[in-house]
Amino acid sequence: MGKKKNIEVGIHELYKEDPEKADWQLWGRVANPLTRRGFLKKSGIVAMTAYLGTNIPFADLMPSGLIPAQLAYASEPFTIPGKEGLKILNDRPLNAEALPHFLDDEITPTSRLFIRNNGIPPENVDPEKWTLSIGGESIIKPMTFTINELKKKFKHFTYQIQLECGGNGRSEFNPPAKGNQWTVGAVGCPEWTGVRLKDVLKHCGIKEDAVYIAYYGADKHISGDPDKVVISRGVPLSKAMEDESLIAWAINGEDLPLQNGYPLRLITGGWPGSTCGKWLKDIVVRNKVHDGPKMTGYSYRTPCYPLAPGESIEKKDMCIIESMPVKSLITYPKSGIKMQLGEKMLVRGQAWAGDLEVSAMHVSIDFGATWAKCELKKPANRLAWQRWTAEVSFPKKGYYEVWARATDQAGTMQPMVVPGWNPKGYLNNACHRIAVRVV
Ligand SMILES: Nc1nc2c(c(=O)[nH]1)N[C@H]1C(S)=C(S)[C@@H](COP(=O)(O)O)O[C@H]1N2
Ligand SMILES: [Mo]
Numbered sequence: 001m002g003k004k005k006n007i008e009v010g011i012h013e014l015y016k017e018d019p020e021k022a023d024w025q026l027w028g029r030v031a032n033p034l035t036r037r038g039f040l041k042k043s044g045i046v047a048m049t050a051y052l053g054t055n056i057p058f059a060d061l062m063p064s065g066l067i068p069a070q071l072a073y074a075s076e077p078f079t080i081p082g083k084e085g086l087k088i089l090n091d092r093p094l095n096a097e098a099l100p101h102f103l104d105d106e107i108t109p110t111s112r113l114f115i116r117n118n119g120i121p122p123e124n125v126d127p128e129k130w131t132l133s134i135g136g137e138s139i140i141k142p143m144t145f146t147i148n149e150l151k152k153k154f155k156h157f158t159y160q161i162q163l164e165c166g167g168n169g170r171s172e173f174n175p176p177a178k179g180n181q182w183t184v185g186a187v188g189c190p191e192w193t194g195v196r197l198k199d200v201l202k203h204c205g206i207k208e209d210a211v212y213i214a215y216y217g218a219d220k221h222i223s224g225d226p227d228k229v230v231i232s233r234g235v236p237l238s239k240a241m242e243d244e245s246l247i248a249w250a251i252n253g254e255d256l257p258l259q260n261g262y263p264l265r266l267i268t269g270g271w272p273g274s275t276c277g278k279w280l281k282d283i284v285v286r287n288k289v290h291d292g293p294k295m296t297g298y299s300y301r302t303p304c305y306p307l308a309p310g311e312s313i314e315k316k317d318m319c320i321i322e323s324m325p326v327k328s329l330i331t332y333p334k335s336g337i338k339m340q341l342g343e344k345m346l347v348r349g350q351a352w353a354g355d356l357e358v359s360a361m362h363v364s365i366d367f368g369a370t371w372a373k374c375e376l377k378k379p380a381n382r383l384a385w386q387r388w389t390a391e392v393s394f395p396k397k398g399y400y401e402v403w404a405r406a407t408d409q410a411g412t413m414q415p416m417v418v419p420g421w422n423p424k425g426y427l428n429n430a431c432h433r434i435a436v437r438v439v
Pocket of ligand 1: 218
């Protein structure tokens with residue numbers, strides 16, 4: 001579980017921990033229990049041959065858990081096929097984040113969208129047979145839909161919506177919090193296509209007493225216990241009924257990748273990513289605040305009142321995280337850049353603010369003593385992040401940091417230091433900064 005250090009995992013470490021799991025995670029390869037030969041499913045063969053750049057005539061003789069030599073002795077850092085912009089965090093199950101300069105596109109490419117898995121993704125997904133059931137005590141007519149039925153019955157919508165893990169930024173908390181040691185890259189803002197959650201819920205009929213919705217997904221618990229639910233979270237009905245809350249099957253116009261929830265997921269933008277159920281099988285409408293795994297206790301909750309770092313707190317004083325706080329990233333240039341004295345530097349990035357819009361963006365080159373206003377674009381739609389740009393110049397040679405600070409519509413700004421310590425390390429929205437050397 002939670003490792004305190006933030007190490008990039010090479011392919012050797014990944015295979016050393018559990019070669020068969022690594023095989024499955026990377027290529028969808030499962031071991032034949034009799035021969036211990038790796039059985040590569042079609043998708044696995046496709047992934048591996050794409051990676052190797054050629055076909056593998058003896059693929060069915062390749063032992064399971066064997067690292068292809070081309071990868072084992074490669075000079076390039078190892079990446080997940082189809083996820084070339086991500087850095088793997090040292091944790092199981094698979095979790096990977098984007099480096100900030102890989103998030104420079106206004107619309108995040110699928111290959112650069114982070115992966116946050118609490119369990120093991122389902123195997124052998126057949127999108128033709130996949131069903132989504134709508135139920136719970138506050139639904140009038142429980143119904144089950146295939147993906148094709150959803151596509152046929154309801155209007156399609158495409159929105160650009162930011163997805164950010166509640167634990168993004170966790171690595172900076174002190175004392176450290178357990179869990180994935182995300183730096184800044186557990187966020188992205190691709191385009192999602194699907195049907196509106198509210199259209200589907202209304203079709204089934206929502207009872208008067210409904211207050212919350214929640215999801216169940218098809219992923220398996222890490223313990224291997226088939227009856228254990230990995231995660232089941234949700235949002236209040238009012239959030240579920242927003243136009244941008246989607247049951248989505250596509251990202252950037254293509255099928256979702258397996259790791260991001262293929263073939264169906266929930267998108268409730270601006271709230272912790274954990275509300276956006278992947279491998280979506282069930283949605284329940286509840287007459288009380290949902291109480292599934294990772295909805296209660298300390299999970300995805302922060303203290304209802306401020307704590308001193310390291311202070312303990314009772315469960316009853318933990319409050320559910322709702323809209324995420326205002327935040328921004330410098331996506332260009334890359335930290336560590338060298339500039340010539342007198343050269344102007346173009347700086348740019350993204351800014352977002354949970355359910356709100358970002359209303360202003362500022363940068364500082366003097367550790368926050370003075371701030372200059374940036375250009376800031378309007379979002380493509382509600383809940384999409386916003387592009388900002390600025391031009392800065394440096395007065396003399398030496399070491400500088402560029403700090404970026406967003407302000408939301410309510411006038412709330414990002415803090416310059418790590419904000420409110422909390423036991424699970426959520427909601428670090430401190431200003432992002434990059435190093436610059438002027439020569
Ligand atoms: N079924 C299921 N849904 C899930 C998760 C999961 O482990 N299982 N992880 C959640 C968390 S904590 C986050 S931050 C987002 C991450 O989405 P991504 O992996 O597509 O980036 O998915 C959420 N949905
Ligand atoms: Mo998350």
